[in-house]
Amino acid sequence: MPPTVEMIEQLVSRTDAAYQRWLAEVTGDVAAGATGLSVFCRESLLERNTTYAVSEWLAGYLMIGQEGDRGYFLGGDGDGRVFSSDLGAPGPADLDVVAPAFEGWLRSGFALPAEPEPGMPLIADVHVDRIPVDGVALLMRARKLLGTDWRAADLRRMLAAQPFLAVRSARPWRVRDKLEAAPELRPHLFYATGDGLEPIWATMRRDLLVED
Template sequence: MTVRQSISRTDAAYQRWLASVTDDVVAGGVIVYCLESLPERNTTYEIGAWLTGYLMIGQEGDRGFFLRCDDGGGPVFRGDLGGLGEVDLDVAAPGFEVWLRSGFALPADPEPDLPPTADVYVGGIPVDGVQLLVRARKLLRVDWRFGDLRGLLAAQPFLAVRSAHLYALRRDLEYAPELRPYLLYATDHGLEAVWPPDRDEGSRSGGAVRW
């Protein structure tokens, strides 16, 4: 199915809007594509290959916005570009017209279930993972001496920061995926990962990390 064929099978409100614009619309961090941009965007990200039956109508950073091409209405979906498929989508708006009336507002991301502050530990880095520990040093803004790093690796889990702001640390980990399995915070029940383990296929399972 070509992009133009896909458009003809999308939400009628979307088709009317698309016919009314001549340029991409930018609203906050969202770009909603005009007709001229749709073929290139959908081809570049190979939407037809990994998300058959959907049209990518917009983008916000590394996330795309999608409509089903099923001769009906339906929600506006959002998903990470390059995701695995339909199972990875969540609903950004109940319909295109609702999204349009909102000014293409972004739905709020759910906050992880974290306390505001807690002591943060480093644990589980391989004993030869000095470079990972160097990256953790920079992320956590601590001043461990480089000559002590191998000793710290041998002493895991070790206390890295007292009363760290966990929400800020969680946001920092968005840009440091290699450190997500190794930064833990103290609870009454042991140590738990700051980054929710079920977010990453390769992370520890089970949620809590006890030592």
């Protein structure tokens, strides 16, 4: 069912206070410099959330901005984190954290995440490798970070089959951003190239080059 004004207002009321204050002050959509990002005013929220049927594939989230085919969202839990996702993506597992709090994002001028590192592709298959064969707990953390739905019963078999394909057509540079908060997974995630697998974590790539 398409969202109504009342549904949008209910979602707004459940977002964090900093966003609600900002929304009450602006009178039009805000363009964030030359990035192409537009952060919506209150009058645009219903149209944008209806156009992209956000409630159907991302229930409980409010689309607050857009940059091309990428949407920016706040959750209805009030914690203020700002997320982004390709519009029409399957659901919360595909969300990337843009900022830990809307207030900080606002102060930054709605800065967007860093661009891919030089030499790292925009899109590539992501693989898992080098996790110890008894590292089920570590593989479960990789499952959560990558947003996959691997069955718990299959994890030991997957460990024995390393390296294995974890995610097709992923954004390895966004995975690298997530690894900032998951150092234990940095040695174990790789992206595919024509010459084999390359570590996603940049420091590890440099270390391997030194060893070679």
